[in-house]
Amino acid sequence: MTIPNFGDKYDADALLSPEEAVAEQGDGLPDVPPAVVLGIQDSLYEEATARADESINVVRGQTVHRISDEVGFIGDFGMGAPVAATVTENLIAAGAEVVCLLGGGACLQESIPPNDAILPTTAIRDEGVSYHYLPPDEEVRTTPELVDALDSSLTEAGVETHRGPTWTTSAMYRETIPEIEQYRDEGVVSLCMETAAILAVAEYRGADAAVVHEIGDHLLADGWESGVEREENFAEFLGPTVEALEAYVA
Numbered sequence: 001m002t003i004p005n006f007g008d009k010y011d012a013d014a015l016l017s018p019e020e021a022v023a024e025q026g027d028g029l030p031d032v033p034p035a036v037v038l039g040i041q042d043s044l045y046e047e048a049t050a051r052a053d054e055s056i057n058v059v060r061g062q063t064v065h066r067i068s069d070e071v072g073f074i075g076d077f078g079m080g081a082p083v084a085a086t087v088t089e090n091l092i093a094a095g096a097e098v099v100c101l102l103g104g105g106a107c108l109q110e111s112i113p114p115n116d117a118i119l120p121t122t123a124i125r126d127e128g129v130s131y132h133y134l135p136p137d138e139e140v141r142t143t144p145e146l147v148d149a150l151d152s153s154l155t156e157a158g159v160e161t162h163r164g165p166t167w168t169t170s171a172m173y174r175e176t177i178p179e180i181e182q183y184r185d186e187g188v189v190s191l192c193m194e195t196a197a198i199l200a201v202a203e204y205r206g207a208d209a210a211v212v213h214e215i216g217d218h219l220l221a222d223g224w225e226s227g228v229e230r231e232e233n234f235a236e237f238l239g240p241t242v243e244a245l246e247a248y249v250a
Helices: 018-023 042-051 081-093 144-156 177-185 195-205 231-249
Strands: 035-039 054-059 062-066 071-074 098-107 117-126 161-169 190-192 208-220 223-226
Touching (some): 035 042, 035 081, 035 231, 042 071, 042 231, 054 081, 062 081, 081 098, 098 195, 098 231, 117 144, 117 195, 144 231, 195 208
Parallel strands (some): 035 098
Antiparallel strands (some): 054 062, 062 071, 098 190
């Protein structure tokens, strides 16, 4: 069995649209910044909202906090591919042209120290959402020019960066030892639950997208190896990420 069960759906019209859902919240579409950072962790949400000067309701309590004219932040929406894809859809429908996930992830490469940042280039599609947007044989990728901009900004801020494939799975308790070993040996650098879905939505809707992973833990074949306390590092990553997005959309 493959996903989706109904295979010939990619050019078909959907019953519901994110534009309709967003427009129902008020008088037309909200005025969101052209670039939006998606964050999941509470500490990042607190840091971003402290920097924001305006809050914009997008749909059903999903709120973009405007950090500057060019960049907003949205958080406090939960975890996993389905909700991340839905939030991304709503942001793009509201006018966002660039989306960037800034969040914690597990690192599969023990040689990468926990204070470094990971910039995924492609994503292994081991979830279900992306297959409703793109055919199974299509690769999901981050936008190269956007990754370059993030890399330069983080490097200038003194953060070491690493690029490579990431692994997206929705089955936290079925991350098996053989696949961890295989992906590690293939050079996969990180693991999270959202990246492939966000990239697939962005590709389908014609938006640019990238990801910045901070390392919460190392995922090793013999267990999890906890990293360092990440709250200060999240704040450290937010500034360069916002600056990169500001320059990119300008």
